[in-house]
Amino acid sequence: MVNYHTHSHYCDGHGELRDYIDYALAHNFTALGFSSHAPVPFENHFALPDGDFERYCAEVRSLQAEYAGRLTLRLGLEIDYIPHLLDDFRPLIERGGIDYCIGCVHLVSNPDGDPADLWFIDGSKREVYDEGLQRVFGGDIRKGVQAFFRQSCDMLERNRPTIIGHFNKIVMHNAGRFFSEQDAWYRALVRDILDLIAASGTICEINTRGIYRKRHDDFYPSREIIKYMDTLHIPVVVGSDAHNPEDLDNFCGAYEYLHEIHYGNVVTGI
Numbered sequence: 001m002v003n004y005h006t007h008s009h010y011c012d013g014h015g016e017l018r019d020y021i022d023y024a025l026a027h028n029f030t031a032l033g034f035s036s037h038a039p040v041p042f043e044n045h046f047a048l049p050d051g052d053f054e055r056y057c058a059e060v061r062s063l064q065a066e067y068a069g070r071l072t073l074r075l076g077l078e079i080d081y082i083p084h085l086l087d088d089f090r091p092l093i094e095r096g097g098i099d100y101c102i103g104c105v106h107l108v109s110n111p112d113g114d115p116a117d118l119w120f121i122d123g124s125k126r127e128v129y130d131e132g133l134q135r136v137f138g139g140d141i142r143k144g145v146q147a148f149f150r151q152s153c154d155m156l157e158r159n160r161p162t163i164i165g166h167f168n169k170i171v172m173h174n175a176g177r178f179f180s181e182q183d184a185w186y187r188a189l190v191r192d193i194l195d196l197i198a199a200s201g202t203i204c205e206i207n208t209r210g211i212y213r214k215r216h217d218d219f220y221p222s223r224e225i226i227k228y229m230d231t232l233h234i235p236v237v238v239g240s241d242a243h244n245p246e247d248l249d250n251f252c253g254a255y256e257y258l259h260e261i262h263y264g265n266v267v268t269g270i
Helices: 017-026 050-066 090-096 126-137 141-159 184-200 223-231 254-260
Strands: 031-037 072-080 100-104 107-109 118-120 203-207 236-239
Touching: 017 031, 017 050, 031 050, 031 100, 050 072, 050 090, 072 090, 100 141, 107 126, 107 141, 118 126, 126 141, 141 184, 184 223, 223 254, 236 254
Parallel strands: 031 072, 072 100, 203 236
Antiparallel strands: 107 118
8 A cells, every 4th residue: 555645743634753653663554755844935824834845855865774674664745735835846845855745725716806815725724715715716717727727727837836736625525515515617627637647647536535534425526527537547646634643544435446446556665
């Protein structure tokens, strides 16, 4: 088993890096990647503080050497793409000598509004999603979702991250209230980003956290989307988006599903 989407005490996860390594070794993992949320240029409660960046990188590198031959460790970052605030991943990657990055969109900017006014589409509180939709997009869900996918496409075109993480997470707090995933306009946005993922060579994450945290009833992206991705020959990697050591192998049947549909390109090493 492998997991490349892993958070720890360095950002919004819990537990020391060694706690995750111990769990991985006890559960027959062959590789583990640490992917702290990269520093962002504003006050927050979720990201790796900029002052801890070098310490985080140095600890992972030290552990890589210590566990060589027993467990393959990778130094990664989950980097938020935020127009005008964090839109070039290269400085962080070069500064830390990062092995891989997961590119994500959690904070959506209205292209017609203030770049610093952001819609937070993640987190545990649905009311935050609703308030942000109203504040940033005047309650226009279609405009907000289009901005989310446009921002994700811009990220792919500008940065080509190793992995794109939970690229349809916009559906989590929607929960079928504002739009349907079967709406023609939504399906068109999904097809457009998948075409770009396929062209870029970026690995697409199948993220299981919504299921085991009981915030969503399917993977990000959904089983239906995964079937379509296979026709485009998009490489996929399963990620549990672990925030505790015990989350590491919460794969929620993802590997079994990929085997069931005979998915053509499942990545197990980065």
